[in-house]
Amino acid sequence: MDYADFHRRSLTERDAFWSEQAQLVDWHTPPTQICDYSNPPFAKWFVGGTTNLCHNAVDRHLATRPDQAALIFVSTETGIERTYSFRELHAEVQRMAATLLGLGVKQGDRVLIYMPMIPEAAFAMLACARIGAIHSVVFGGFASVSLASRIDDAEPTVIVSADAGSRGGKVVAYKPLLDEAIKLAVHKPAKVLMVDRGLSPFDRVEGRDEDYATWRDGQADTVVPCAWLDSTHPSYTLYTSGTTGKPKGVQRDTGGYAVALAASMKYIYLGNAGETYFSTSDIGWVVGHSYIVYGPLIAGMATIMYEGLPIRPDAAIWWSLVEKYKVTSMFSAPTAVRVLKKQDPAALKKHDLSSLRALFLAGEPLDEPTAQWISDALGRPIIDNYWQTETGWPILSLCNGVEKAVSKFGSPGKAVYGYDVKLIDEGTGEELKGANQKGVVVIEGPLPPGCMQTVWRDDERFVKTYWTRVRGKVVDGVQQPDRHLYSTFDWGVRDADGYYFILGRTDDVINVAGHRLGTREIEESLSSHASVAEVAVVGVADQLKGQVAMAFVVLKDASRAATPEGALALEGELMKVVDNQLGAVARPSRVRFISALPKTRSGKMLRRVIQAICEGRDPGDLSTVEDPTAVQQIRELFAAR
Ligand code: ATP
Ligand code: MG
Secondary structure, eight states: OOHHHHHHHHHHTHHHHHHHHGGGSOOSBOOSEEEEEEETTEEEEEETOEEOHHHHHTGGGTTTOTTSEEEEEEETTTOOEEEEEHHHHHHHHHHHHHHHHHTTOOTTOEEEEEOOSSHHHHHHHHHHHHHTOEEEEOOTTOOHHHHHHHHHHHOOSEEEEESEEEETTEEEEOHHHHHHHHHHOSSOOSEEEEEOOSSSOOOOOTTTEEEHHHHHHTOTTOOOOOOOEETTSOOEEEEOOOSSSSOOEEEEOSHHHHHHHHHHHHHTSOOOTTSEEEEOSOTTSHHHIIIIIIHHHHTTOEEEEEESOTTSSOTTHHHHHHHHHTEEEEEEOHHHHHHHHTSOTHHHHSSOOTTOOEEEEOSSOOOHHHHHHHHHHHOSOEEEOBOOTTTSSOSEEOOTTTSOOOOOTTOOBEEOTTOEEEEEOTTTOOBOOSTTOEEEEEEESSOOTTSOOEETTOHHHHHHHHEEEEOOOEETTEEOOOEEEEEEEEEEEEOTTSOEEEEEEGGGEEEETTEEEEHHHHHHHHHTSTTEEEEEEEEEEETTTEEEEEEEEEESSGGGGSSHHHHHHHHHHHHHHHHHHHOGGGOOSEEEEOSOOOBBTTOOBOHHHHHHHHTTOOOOOOTTBSOHHHHHHHHHHHHOO
8 A cells, every 4th residue: 555645544534544443453342433632732532432451462362362472581681481372471460450459459540560571560561451550660770769759650559569670690679779769759559569589588568568479379260350441541651761851751541552552563563463573672661561561462462571681691692582483573772783783793693583574673863874784784674763652652664564665774764654743943833844854843733542641640741841832824714723733852854755864852953153953963974983883962052152062972992092192183083074074063062082971771862961061060860871980971071171
């Protein structure tokens, strides 16, 4: 089918289009209205319908594929590898659901999940969905303060946790962090349900802490039916990554999410029932929600849940899993690819990857050299896709399940069906309709199914943060309705073929003597120099020019900048690269060399932290920074000035 038609129809015949997609999932009661947009920018999808995410992910497959693998758990940290069939998953989810009910969880209650990548985490998410409790997964890497603020926001009845996680063979005890967080939080959960992996002994709080093994043992054949929930019933809340500031609590529905995921598995991720999906993300992130747990299972696929590093025991580990489980679709992040890039590419070639239809990458910009490197190393198609925690599934991608499309490295592709993506001039608010014009990436409302309903308990923040209202014009004496535009806060450009290129966050647009430049453009230019492994560019306030670009470079071989003369010579070379490619206005005022960049645990560059230090401001919350030495090095460079 012609993709342009498919996309157009998703917008011009919205209800008919989504009504067809709704057939991809089971409904207990079919919806009576496809989209209620009577109160913009709030959109309600599949109104009047009742369904259940857990039913669609688990129960409905029992009739056709009970003994097929559903969840494949692989931990290179503990050496455990175990496959759960749909039948076994069904039993485990019911045991967890019965336990939560036994602990007093009711429909609409929140359950906070603070867990490592173990099967019980997925059981807990699905169990919540089953009984209509709202889960709020907090990434296991977060320490007490971040966790406490999320406890206070979600106000959970029960917290499900585990004794410990493990990273690179090092046990990370969770229970002391959780105890401390509960102490710090104003809200106190009634119960804490502990999964004891036997990794790290912990203290139990009398009357509050419960042992999951004991609860589970008591209910071998428990039956807990799925609660039929309104399509608009919230399924979960999840925070954005906090790259640009205070994280936002995203609230997602039930029916719209099920339909959006089912359709994306078909049209974007090329997943069919009976096949195997492998996403290397973590359940603490949106990718983990959509494409480790719900998406693949809704599609009737086996999903691999992996605990461990990409390079341990060696750089071949992921690819050995692709071969062993005949993975057809794989999903990872550019940051993981950059980790692999530092390894011998031969490790990626050791295994038979012929089952793999494509490797999907998302979460941050995928620069062309990195895309080219992984494409050459794997010999399989690489598909970039762009989205946000807020949307829950891709905004930009290639929909190869609709029509085969060619990748353009550096671009996450075209607007995905259901998304009315536009570019807006930041200054005038005018839509940029021509090719190659730079602007803010916005989505005209309503957002398609599966996207955020609101900010948890804060409708006003949802409207104020994301939406701009554009007054309707009078056409032939008729007042046109107002339009509502959702801002992604990303800056981009679209080429003549409709492919978008993300140029950076709107915060990362710098204004040098009146010229607007995306930090990403300067980063890409610097990356093309053979010595550069990674680079971050930030705009720093400057009295003369308004802002200047400051570049921080990690070299492939640090010895090139080991002496002051070497560093100066290389700095000059790099500036020349930018001069030649983008022009002198884009030339960074300084290029500094460091051994690591400040990133979040999910690999997102914390430019706001770098920028704050460069401008002598307080960088704020550093608890999400993966490698504190990166921050230290930048501080030292600036103290030494
Ligand atoms: P916060 O909103 O709290 O500052 P965040 O935006 O990093 O955090 P996420 O929702 O995890 O939180 O990330 C979405 C953002 O990641 C996008 O808005 C975009 O900036 C970036 N991004 C995601 N995928 C891509 C991609 N394929 N190419 C370029 N950028 C991407
Ligand atoms: Mg964001």
